[in-house]
Amino acid sequence: MAAKILIVEDEEKIARFLELELQHEGYGVDKAIDGRTGLEKAKSGHYDLMLLDVMLPGLNGLEVLRRLRSDSELPVILLTARDSVMDKVSGLDMGANDYITKPFSIEELLARIRAVFRMEAKAAGQKPPEALSCGALTLDPARHTVRYGTEPVNLTFKEFLLLQTLMESAGIVLSRDVLMEKVWGYDYMGETNVVDVYIRYLRQKIDDAFGVKLIHTVRGVGYVLKDKEQ
Numbered sequence: 001m002a003a004k005i006l007i008v009e010d011e012e013k014i015a016r017f018l019e020l021e022l023q024h025e026g027y028g029v030d031k032a033i034d035g036r037t038g039l040e041k042a043k044s045g046h047y048d049l050m051l052l053d054v055m056l057p058g059l060n061g062l063e064v065l066r067r068l069r070s071d072s073e074l075p076v077i078l079l080t081a082r083d084s085v086m087d088k089v090s091g092l093d094m095g096a097n098d099y100i101t102k103p104f105s106i107e108e109l110l111a112r113i114r115a116v117f118r119m120e121a122k123a124a125g126q127k128p129p130e131a132l133s134c135g136a137l138t139l140d141p142a143r144h145t146v147r148y149g150t151e152p153v154n155l156t157f158k159e160f161l162l163l164q165t166l167m168e169s170a171g172i173v174l175s176r177d178v179l180m181e182k183v184w185g186y187d188y189m190g191e192t193n194v195v196d197v198y199i200r201y202l203r204q205k206i207d208d209a210f211g212v213k214l215i216h217t218v219r220g221v222g223y224v225l226k227d228k229e230q
């Protein structure tokens, strides 16, 4: 299941931008535009993480955080508009997991979100999953990195998930339906050729980029990731 993120942000443009970027990375997203609604939603237990703007109308972000922490451990990343040391210190004191100062790059925010999820998994005693490999290709689920030899391969969240699914079953043919279900979920409503589209992206970034052939099409069945020896 994709992690669900709640965005509490009154600036519509920023909220919309975050929503699109996070959805693109495969997260489930919901939004609230004021502190009171945000607090109510955050307490519902439906989310895995909250991005909380500090400067909000009505109930400000720090107050939302203070009230939330009386009965919830929901991970929170604060979005601080001004470079205010005070906001950061009190935010962390009040139990924010991390903060990021506006304006920020989406890549930095995504990295911080992954770091918070990693720490949560660690705190819950979950062992980090082991790195997967196929030929010179390696994928580290815990660090969310992919390399071919020593070269980093930059993938989007869905590309990563698709590659991870293929690597976990390296040498085994997976049907489009299985890949669709594992990567996009049962309730996916978009294009039905999405698997083929993403396989094409992976081929460009791996097979084409490194002059190898790891991703194979099995006509009428699906796809398989394998090295020469497999």
Ligand code: CA
Pocket (backbone or CB within 6 Å): 009, 010, 011, 053, 054, 055, 056
């Ligand atoms: Ca604001």
